[in-house]
Amino acid sequence: MSSDTSNQSRRALLLVSLGLVTALAGCQVRPLYSEDKSTRRMLASISFSAAKDRVGQEVRNRLIFLAAGGQGEPAHPEYLVDMNVQTQSQDVLYDSSADKATAGRVTVSADYTLKKATDGSVLRIAHRQSVALLDLPTQEFAKLRAKRDAEDRAAHELAELISADLAAVLAK
Numbered sequence: 338m339s340s341d342t343s344n345q346s347r348r349a350l351l352l353v354s355l356g357l358v359t360a361l362a363g364c365q366v367r368p369l370y371s372e373d374k375s376t377r378r379m380l381a382s383i384s385f386s387a388a389k390d391r392v393g394q395e396v397r398n399r400l401i402f403l404a405a406g407g408q409g410e411p412a413h414p415e416y417l418v419d420m421n422v423q424t425q426s427q428d429v430l431y432d433s434s435a436d437k438a439t440a441g442r443v444t445v446s447a448d449y450t451l452k453k454a455t456d457g458s459v460l461r462i463a464h465r466q467s468v469a470l471l472d473l474p475t476q477e478f479a480k481l482r483a484k485r486d487a488e489d490r491a492a493h494e495l496a497e498l499i500s501a502d503l504a505a506v507l508a509k
Contacts, residue, residue: 379507380500381405384414384454392445392488393422399496404503416460418503420449422495424488428473443469443484445491449499451506461506467495 383404388394397420401410423446428438446466452459469491471483 376504376508377406379415380504381408382411382413382415383451383503384410384417386417386419388420388422390422390424392424392492393420395489395492396420396422396445396447396496396499399493400500403496403500414454416507417452417454418449419452420447420499422447422492424491426484429470437475438473441471441473441484441487443471443487443491445469445488445495447495447499451503461502463499463502465495465498465502467491467498469494 381404385397385400385404388397400418405411425444425446427442427444428440429442430440431438444466445468446464448464449462450459451461469487471487473480473483
């Protein structure tokens with residue numbers, strides 16, 4: 338009897354394995370930055386609008402680097418991205434005995450529109466944001482520098498999010 342039970346167990350295991358292999362064969366996973374040259378070419382042909390402040394310039398510079406792989410903006414862009422970047426700083430932890438904040442949060446957000454340069458047709462309108470936390474030391478210069486570093490971290494993360502979003506839209 339034990340040989341019948343073990344044979345049935347092996348058959349069941351074989352059928353389950355065969356079913357899993359068949360199910361997985363139907364899955365198709367394609368990496369976002371695959372060897373598809375057309376997506377890289379389309380990303381490199383994006384021009385980004387001018388920035389209005391230092392944080393907006395950080396986002397714009399990082400996007401240009403990510404889109405073109407360090408080659409700069411194209412002379413004749415096929416796509417245009419209009420961006421409006423906003424920065425907001427908040428105190429998070431307030432020490433009432435010292436009457437000072439000890440931690441803060443910087444939020445960098447952007448509203449952007451991806452358009453074709455030839456006819457101005459809109460491909461994507463979106464809003465993305467990124468948050469960076471910071472400690473606020475007692476020294477004034479260290480506090481200013483911590484805030485600036487947090488703005489830069491949030492700006493770079495926001496640029497990564499926007500770049501991935503643009504790549505996904507252009508890969509379709």
